[in-house]
Amino acid sequence: MSSALPYKKGLHSIDPYIPGKRLEEVVKELGLSKVIKLASNENPLGCSPRVPEAAVAVLQAPSRYPDGGNSELKAELSRLTGLGPQQFVIGAGSFELIAFVAETFIGPGDEAIMPTPSFSWYGTVTKLQEGRIIQVPLTTHNVDLDAIKREITAKTKVIWLCNPNNPTGTIFTDEQLRRFLEDIPSSIVVAMDEAYCDFVTGGQGYPDTLNWIGRYPNLIVLRTFSKIYGLASLRIGYAAASEETADYMNRCRQIFNVNAVAQASALAGLKDAGFRERVYENNRLGKEYFYKTFGELGLDYIPTEASFIMVHTGQDSDTLYQQLLKEGVIIRPGSAYGMREWLRISIGTMEENRIFIEALRKVLKAPEAAGSSKN
Structure with a gap:
């Protein structure tokens, strides 16, 4: 029976986000003794050894509320970046920060532009605000900034960009982004999701966006502690923006949205450059x-600047996914x-990478895999 409850209109067009399978789930389902997960771009080296020490120290007083202003973390980010503490918004990972952008700038009937394929959450938060998402296909697996500019209308409020892009791992350069920002109206927000920026290989012309905020006040830079810092389970990240924009975004934030363990862990991770270098x-x-x-296998792939890689198998990805599960390997x-016909593989430890390759060799030779190719 259909409910008469007044659900928001935007919810009708949203599919729930489906995360990668958990290790424990696959072990239980298939009865395997060993499973490796290369599906969710998690840090294969864990986190800095300083993090558990910081977390345990905080847990000595769990009855106290966390710092609602995230003052210590903002002070350290300010020291590292040269931006003012008031220019940061601390959130429960990129998911919440992206939602803050939508809540701050998108209303019913407004438009937001995003490349596709890219991180699906941009579309979800836009629809939650009853906005309209405009998708712009990638060009040769790259975000096409010129094509995005052509989609701008009087209703455009936000442009979502992911650099490196998820799932392709490709980037656009300093020069390309600077031309783009110069050409678009200053009244349109450019939300720059840089979750994987720490993995970019040097010399690629990757933009130093944190230093651009003073020149482009419509620019918001989003970063996370989930990836190179290995704090995915603690849910913490930050947005950097003009003081005015950060102030408005903070009005969307629950007072104690980031717990004390996450704050202390992020602060400890920031101070361990040696660990980040090992992960890189x-x-x-x-x-x-x-x-x-x-x-060697004759497979095409997309050169990546992120912590994952896309490989073209010429076979149905869902079929290969299920076959790899049976071999104890979780991919996307x-x-x-x-x-x-593509698989997205998180880059793991060298042992995990080799286990995946051996499993891939096996399933690509399987009769059922060979018969599933789609032209």
């Missing part, structure tokens, strides 16, 4: 290994992004 190097070696082995099928 592991990722660099892992993607080079994948480039080499995919080449490209069907989730409209790329049916």
Whole structure:
């Protein structure tokens, strides 16, 4: 029976977000003794050893509310970036920060533009505010900034950009972004999601957006502690913007939206540059290994600047996903992004990377896989 409750209109067009399967779930379902997860772009090296120490210290007084203003974390971010503490908004990961942007700037009938495929949450939060999402296809797996500009109308309020883009791992450069920002109206917000910025290989012309906020007050930069810092389970990230924009976004924020353990852990992670360098190097070696082995297997792939890589198998990704599950490997099928013959692989430890490659070799040779190719 249909309910008469007044659900928001935007909810009708939203599909629930489906995260990657958990390790424990696959072990229980398939009765496997060992499973590796290369599906959710989690940090394969865990987190800085300073993090558990900081977390335990905070847990000595769990009856106290966390710092609602995130003052220590903002002060450290200010020291590292040169931005003022009032220019930061601390949120429960990128998901909440993206929602803050939508709540601050998008209303019923407003338009927001996003590349596709990209992070689906941009579309979800736009629809939740009863806005309209305009999707602009990638060009040769790259975000097409010129095509995005052509979609701007009087109703455009936000442009969502992901750099490096998820799921393709491609980037646009300093020069490309600067031209783009110069050309669009200053009244349109550019929300720059840089969740994977710490993995970009040097020399690629990646934009230093935090230093651009003073020149482009319509720019909001979103970053997370989930990836290179390895704090995905604690849900914490930050937005950097003009003081005015940060003030308005903070009005959307619950007073104690980020718990004390997450705040202390993020602060500890920021202070451990050595750990971040080890994660970066592991990722660099892992993607080079994948480039080499995919080449040996005759598989096309998209060179990546993130902590994951897309590989084209020529076979149905959902079928391969299920076969790889049986081999104890969890990946992300490209069907989730409209790329049916592609797999998205998180870059793991070298041991995990090799286990995946051996499993991939096996399933690609399987008769059922060979018979599932779609032209």
